[in-house]
Amino acid sequence: MSRFVPIVNVDNIRHLYGSHVALDGISFEVPAGECFGLLGPNGSGKSTLFKILTTLLPPSSGSAFVAGHNVVTQRSDVRSRIGVVFQSPSLDIHLTVRENLVHGGRLYGLSSEDLRRRVSAVTQALNIDDRANALVKTLSGGLKRRVELAKCMLHEPALLILDEPCNGLDPVARVEFWQYLTRYGNRGVTLLLTTHDMDEADQCDRLALFDRGKLVALGMPDELKQRVSADCITIVADDAALVAGELEANFKMTVRVIDGVIRAESREAATIMPQLFARFGSRIRSITLSKPTLGDVFMHETGHRFANHADKNVEEQR
Amino acid sequence: MTDSTNLSDQEKRPGLIGPCGTLIRREIVRFLRQRSRVIGALGTPLIFWLMVGGGLGRSFTTGGESSGIDYLEYTFPGALAAILLFTSIFSMISIIDDRREGFMQGVLVAPVSRLAIVLGKVIGATVLAVGQACIFLLLAPFATITLSVSMLAATLAAMVLIGIAVTALGFWLAWIMDSTQGFHAVMNMVLMPMLILSGAFFPPSGSAAIVRWITFVNPMTYAVSLLRHAIYVSQPGAAVNSIGFVTALLVTLCFAVSMLLFSIFLASRESARALN
Known part of the structure; x- marks a missing residue:
C-alpha cells in the first residue's frame, strides 16, 4: 500500500534575487483536494513561490514536489499534472475561444475526437459554449478568466495553481469565477492560489501568510483569526502615541501604534468603548470596533499593516 | 517518494509534432487576422525598392563598369531578402510581451519540449515570410527578370533557408530582450546594417575598406548572393555576383543551423526568465 503523499510538498525553499532574499526557508504541505491560499502583500514572496511551483524558476535552495515529482528535476512530470491560471490571461486575443482551447489541448498531447469531446465538456461546464466561436479580444474580463480556466482544465490536472485569479475582475465576475473554482474543488481538484485579497483568502480551506519572504502563519482562516483572541479597536486620534500610552496604562489592553493608527485588542471592547469616548473625547477622530479579520491576524503576527510595502524594493533588486 | 494520486490518465506526453504543428x-492564423502586418511587411520593401531602385538607378554602376543590368533589377534580390528579414523579425517581436503576459506563458508551463517551441515559432514565421516573398517574386518581370519553373523552385528553396536563418536570429534576440523598445534598438543598430551592408543595394567592390570588410563577415551578404544565384539559375553569368554558389550556400546553411541551435540552447536554459 502506498504511503500518503501530499499533492504539494515545499521543503525549506529559499530564493534570492541577487542579494535580496525573496523566500527565506519556506516549508508546508498541501493535501489533495484542499483549497490552499498564499496570502501576502506584493513583494512578500508569494509570486516567487508561484514561479517555483509552476516550474518556471528553480529555487536557490530547498526542494518542492508536486504529486511526488520534483519541480526542478522532473519538470515535465510536474507540468503534465498542473493547470496554471496566470494573472494576465495566457490567451491569444486574435484567436477564437475554441481555437485557444484546441491549441491549449494540443500542448498537452490531446488530439482528434478526445480533444473535441473535452473542449465541448469544459465550455459547457464553464458556461462559455455560446461564445466558443467569438474572438477572445471581444470578451469581457470575467469571460476571459473562464476561458483561461477552461484551457487549464482540458487535461484534467490534479492541481490548479492560480496567480491572483480575481485581480481586475468586478465583484459579480469574482463571485462567478469562485463558483466555478469551487465546483472543480468539490470534484477533488486541489487549488493553490496566490492572493492579496482578504475576501478571496477567506474562501480558502487553509492559508499561508507571507511577509517579506517568510511564512508567518499557517492554518484555517477561522483558526488564524482565533489567534487574535479579542475584538479589535482601531482608533485614529490626535497625538496617537500619547493616547496609546494612556490606553495601555488605564485599560489594561494590548496596544500598538501602526502607521499612526492605534490598534488595541480587548475581550471587553464593547464595554470599554463608551469609556474611551468619555476619556479622550474630541481627541478621537474615528473609532472602529470589529471582529478580527485576516488583516488583523497579519498585523498581530508581523507588527505592521498589510500593505504592498516591499514590492518596489523587490523590483529594484531584480 | 511514492505517487499516491491517481495520475495514470495524465501520463500523456505531447511529443514534438503536435505542439510544433x-x-x-497559430502563427499563421493570427498573422492573417492582423492585416496591418500583411500590408506593412509587404508594402515597406516594395516602396523601398521602387524609391531607391527607381531614384538611384541613373547613378548606378557596378564597380565602375557597365554591368548590363539596371538598378531595379540589381536590387530585386535585396528587396526579397528585406521582406524575409522584416517579416521574420516582426513575427518574433511578439515573443517579448507574449512571454510575460500572453500566450507564451501557457506554452512554457505545458509539458512541451523547448525544441518544439523554437521550431514551432521559427517554422511558423518562416512560412509567413516566404509566403510574402513569393508574392513579391511574381513582380520579377517588372525588373526584367524572367520567371521560370527552375528559377521559382531554386529561389523558393533559397528563401526557406534564409527565412529559417533570420527567424532563428530574431527568436534568440527576442528571447534575451526585456522590452520591445530594446528590440527596436537592436533592429536599427544591427539588423538594418546587416541588410544594407550585404550587397543588396550596392555592390561592395567600390566601397571603403571597412565597408568591404563588414560586408565580407556579414552572413546576409551570402544570403543575398544565394538569392542572386537562385534567381539567375537558368542564366548563369547574368547576375552581378562576386561570391560563388557553393560558398553562398554553405555560409547561409551554417548561418541557419547556428542560429537555430543557439535559439534552442537559450530557450532550454532560460525558462526562469519566462515571467521575470
Missing part, C-alpha cells in the same frame, strides 16, 4: 498554425 499547433504553434505553426
Whole structure:
C-alpha cells in the first residue's frame, strides 16, 4: 500500500534575487483536494513561490514536489499534472475561444475526437459554449478568466495553481469565477492560489501568510483569526502615541501604534468603548470596533499593516 | 517518494509534432487576422525598392563598369531578402510581451519540449515570410527578370533557408530582450546594417575598406548572393555576383543551423526568465 503523499510538498525553499532574499526557508504541505491560499502583500514572496511551483524558476535552495515529482528535476512530470491560471490571461486575443482551447489541448498531447469531446465538456461546464466561436479580444474580463480556466482544465490536472485569479475582475465576475473554482474543488481538484485579497483568502480551506519572504502563519482562516483572541479597536486620534500610552496604562489592553493608527485588542471592547469616548473625547477622530479579520491576524503576527510595502524594493533588486 | 494520486490518465506526453504543428498554425492564423502586418511587411520593401531602385538607378554602376543590368533589377534580390528579414523579425517581436503576459506563458508551463517551441515559432514565421516573398517574386518581370519553373523552385528553396536563418536570429534576440523598445534598438543598430551592408543595394567592390570588410563577415551578404544565384539559375553569368554558389550556400546553411541551435540552447536554459 502506498504511503500518503501530499499533492504539494515545499521543503525549506529559499530564493534570492541577487542579494535580496525573496523566500527565506519556506516549508508546508498541501493535501489533495484542499483549497490552499498564499496570502501576502506584493513583494512578500508569494509570486516567487508561484514561479517555483509552476516550474518556471528553480529555487536557490530547498526542494518542492508536486504529486511526488520534483519541480526542478522532473519538470515535465510536474507540468503534465498542473493547470496554471496566470494573472494576465495566457490567451491569444486574435484567436477564437475554441481555437485557444484546441491549441491549449494540443500542448498537452490531446488530439482528434478526445480533444473535441473535452473542449465541448469544459465550455459547457464553464458556461462559455455560446461564445466558443467569438474572438477572445471581444470578451469581457470575467469571460476571459473562464476561458483561461477552461484551457487549464482540458487535461484534467490534479492541481490548479492560480496567480491572483480575481485581480481586475468586478465583484459579480469574482463571485462567478469562485463558483466555478469551487465546483472543480468539490470534484477533488486541489487549488493553490496566490492572493492579496482578504475576501478571496477567506474562501480558502487553509492559508499561508507571507511577509517579506517568510511564512508567518499557517492554518484555517477561522483558526488564524482565533489567534487574535479579542475584538479589535482601531482608533485614529490626535497625538496617537500619547493616547496609546494612556490606553495601555488605564485599560489594561494590548496596544500598538501602526502607521499612526492605534490598534488595541480587548475581550471587553464593547464595554470599554463608551469609556474611551468619555476619556479622550474630541481627541478621537474615528473609532472602529470589529471582529478580527485576516488583516488583523497579519498585523498581530508581523507588527505592521498589510500593505504592498516591499514590492518596489523587490523590483529594484531584480 | 511514492505517487499516491491517481495520475495514470495524465501520463500523456505531447511529443514534438503536435505542439510544433499547433504553434505553426497559430502563427499563421493570427498573422492573417492582423492585416496591418500583411500590408506593412509587404508594402515597406516594395516602396523601398521602387524609391531607391527607381531614384538611384541613373547613378548606378557596378564597380565602375557597365554591368548590363539596371538598378531595379540589381536590387530585386535585396528587396526579397528585406521582406524575409522584416517579416521574420516582426513575427518574433511578439515573443517579448507574449512571454510575460500572453500566450507564451501557457506554452512554457505545458509539458512541451523547448525544441518544439523554437521550431514551432521559427517554422511558423518562416512560412509567413516566404509566403510574402513569393508574392513579391511574381513582380520579377517588372525588373526584367524572367520567371521560370527552375528559377521559382531554386529561389523558393533559397528563401526557406534564409527565412529559417533570420527567424532563428530574431527568436534568440527576442528571447534575451526585456522590452520591445530594446528590440527596436537592436533592429536599427544591427539588423538594418546587416541588410544594407550585404550587397543588396550596392555592390561592395567600390566601397571603403571597412565597408568591404563588414560586408565580407556579414552572413546576409551570402544570403543575398544565394538569392542572386537562385534567381539567375537558368542564366548563369547574368547576375552581378562576386561570391560563388557553393560558398553562398554553405555560409547561409551554417548561418541557419547556428542560429537555430543557439535559439534552442537559450530557450532550454532560460525558462526562469519566462515571467521575470
